[in-house]
Amino acid sequence: MATYTGGTGGRDARTTAADGGEGAPGGGEGIPGGAADGAEGAPGGGAEARGARRDEAVRAAVEQGLVGPDRPVAGLLDVAGVRAEAAALRAAFEAVTAPGTPVLHAFAVKATPLVPVLRLLHAQGVGAEVASPGELALARAAGVPASRIVLDSPAKTPAELREALALGVAVNADNPQELARLDALVRSAQPRSPLGLRVNPQVGGGSIGALSTATATSKFGVALRDEGAREWVVRAYLDRPWLTRLHTHSGSQGMPLELMARGVAEAYALAEEVNARAGRRQVDTLDIGGGLPVNFASDEQTPTYARYARLLARTVPGLFDGRYGLVTEFGRSLLAKQGLVLARVEYAKTAGGRAIAVTHAGVQVATRTVYAPGSWPLRMLAYDAKGRPKQGPDVVQDVAGPACFAGDLLAEGRALPRLEQGDHVAAPDTGAYYFAHHYGYNSLARPGVYGFGPDGAGGVRFVTVREPQTLDEIVAESGGGDATGLTDAF
Numbered sequence: 111m112a113t114y115t116g117g118t119g120g121r122d123a124r125t126t127a128a129d130g131g132e133g134a135p136g137g138g139e140g141i142p143g144g145a146a147d148g149a150e151g152a153p154g155g156g157a158e159a160r161g162a163r164r165d166e167a168v169r170a171a172v173e174q175g176l177v178g179p180d181r182p183v184a185g186l187l188d189v190a191g192v193r194a195e196a197a198a199l200r201a202a203f204e205a206v207t208a209p210g211t212p213v214l215h216a217f218a219v220k221a222t223p224l225v226p227v228l229r230l231l232h233a234q235g236v237g238a239e240v241a242s243p244g245e246l247a248l249a250r251a252a253g254v255p256a257s258r259i260v261l262d263s264p265a266k267t268p269a270e271l272r273e274a275l276a277l278g279v280a281v282n283a284d285n286p287q288e289l290a291r292l293d294a295l296v297r298s299a300q301p302r303s304p305l306g307l308r309v310n311p312q313v314g315g316g317s318i319g320a321l322s323t324a325t326a327t328s329k330f331g332v333a334l335r336d337e338g339a340r341e342w343v344v345r346a347y348l349d350r351p352w353l354t355r356l357h358t359h360s361g362s363q364g365m366p367l368e369l370m371a372r373g374v375a376e377a378y379a380l381a382e383e384v385n386a387r388a389g390r391r392q393v394d395t396l397d398i399g400g401g402l403p404v405n406f407a408s409d410e411q412t413p414t415y416a417r418y419a420r421l422l423a424r425t426v427p428g429l430f431d432g433r434y435g436l437v438t439e440f441g442r443s444l445l446a447k448q449g450l451v452l453a454r455v456e457y458a459k460t461a462g463g464r465a466i467a468v469t470h471a472g473v474q475v476a477t478r479t480v481y482a483p484g485s486w487p488l489r490m491l492a493y494d495a496k497g498r499p500k501q502g503p504d505v506v507q508d509v510a511g512p513a514c515f516a517g518d519l520l521a522e523g524r525a526l527p528r529l530e531q532g533d534h535v536a537a538p539d540t541g542a543y544y545f546a547h548h549y550g551y552n553s554l555a556r557p558g559v560y561g562f563g564p565d566g567a568g569g570v571r572f573v574t575v576r577e578p579q580t581l582d583e584i585v586a587e588s589g590g591g592d593a594t595g596l597t598d599a600f
């Protein structure tokens with residue numbers, strides 16, 4: 111009898127490599143065998159090509175005034191890079207799955223919650239993993255059909271669950287209490303949504319605690335190794351014939367690939383156990399989450415999807431033999447390397463012998479880097495006033511942001527060609543969890559985000575993904591519509 115209660119209660123020569131370990135190529139996992147990373151070779155892929163496109167885009171952004179004295183910061187998105195990475199993801203899993211296996215790659219919307227980006231990915235055959243009503247609304251606004259959306263958040267309200275089921279969006283329940291809510295909804299109407307349960311395989315964490323979701327005490331999912339939990343989960347499935355999916359996501363940046371694969375293996379073993387006890391293929395789909403780490407130290411896209419897919423195929427061969435459908439939920443690895451933040455250097459000064467470039471990119475666009483620089487180091491690329499790669503001897507300098515606190519630094523003590531007033535600095539690898547994640551410190555405006563690609567005449571064309579926030583919008587979003595509300599009420 112189960113006792114589990116579910117807790118009812120490219121141009122890297124010009125930069126100094128970032129010194130945190132998490133972004134190391136390959137994520138530090140040392141997997142034997144397999145072709146070299148970066149071998150997928152889809153058009154638009156490749157470190158050199160990515161760097162070249164970036165340099166052209168920076169120059170064009172300055173020339174075309176997307177970044178200039180009155181618009182000192184912007185996010186730029188490499189559309190060819192997005193397409194190439196989506197193709198690499200699809201190809202990686204196609205190479206290891208039995209023909210005809212249903213596979214849904216659902217982009218973790220939290221990584222880049224921008225509607226045109228979701229649309230672009232949808233056009234590349236990538237759906238959406240959403241974790242809030244806002245993200246669901248964005249996916250729907252992008253035209254992603256309900257059948258290609260998965261809802262995963264750890265704190266879904268009854269109304270959110272009802273809406274998801276009404277739409278036919280797949281739902282992964284987080285815990286026994288949520289499962290009880292699903293019970294009630296399923297009793298009132300036969301759901302069209304595929305429904306699953308998230309489990310925490312408790313295989314351990316990676317180098318960034320805040321992003322490690324498979325620790326013993328993680329808040330996510332049913333903690334599988336807790337006393338009685340496994341039997342409780344099996345019974346939960348046997349009692350609910352409509353529970354057909356099983357979900358796990360062991361963590362994100364900083365997770366060794368082997369640990370992620372071990373988490374998937376645990377989920378697979380559990381699915382096998384459920385199906386054996388049920389005497390049928392009740393669990394028909396495994397949702398293996400996302401979490402592929404990103405290399406923040408160079409333009410190389412490592413580790414690759416191909417490498418991870420091969421590792422999974424070696425670790426959990428039964429997952430790919432056609433008996434299970436697959437869902438993946440990659441976020442950072444799809445978009446990070448496709449984006450950069452470009453900012454103008456407003457002032458160049460010195461303090462205590464340290465050169466400091468005061469720019470317009472800081473905590474509002476790179477929140478994690480500013481507050482946790484050891485875990486989230488970013489490369490810095492120097493460009494001159496015309497947006498050309500800056501040459502010259504390296505000088506150790508700080509790259510500071512515009513916010514009014516001393517720690518607002520994009521990089522500290524970094525060796526770069528000396529940045530001067532009117533120059534530009536780019537932070538690459540910021541297409542996920544950076545420029546789309548505005549932090550409103552000092553009421554700094556959300557910068558515009560622009561997708562770039564060839565203009566057909568040898569130049570670069572930009573398309574607006576998100577308009578820069580206006581001062582009127584800042585005032586309106588800050589209660590400006592009812593300035594006297596407090597003074598009049600009391």
Ligand SMILES: Cc1ncc(COP(=O)(O)O)c(C=O)c1O
Pocket residue numbers: 218220221239262359361362363399400401402439440441442443
């Ligand atoms: C359930 C789930 N799936 C997918 C992701 C995406 O992870 P990543 O962006 O590292 O691929 C996350 C990240 O928080 C998550 O919680």
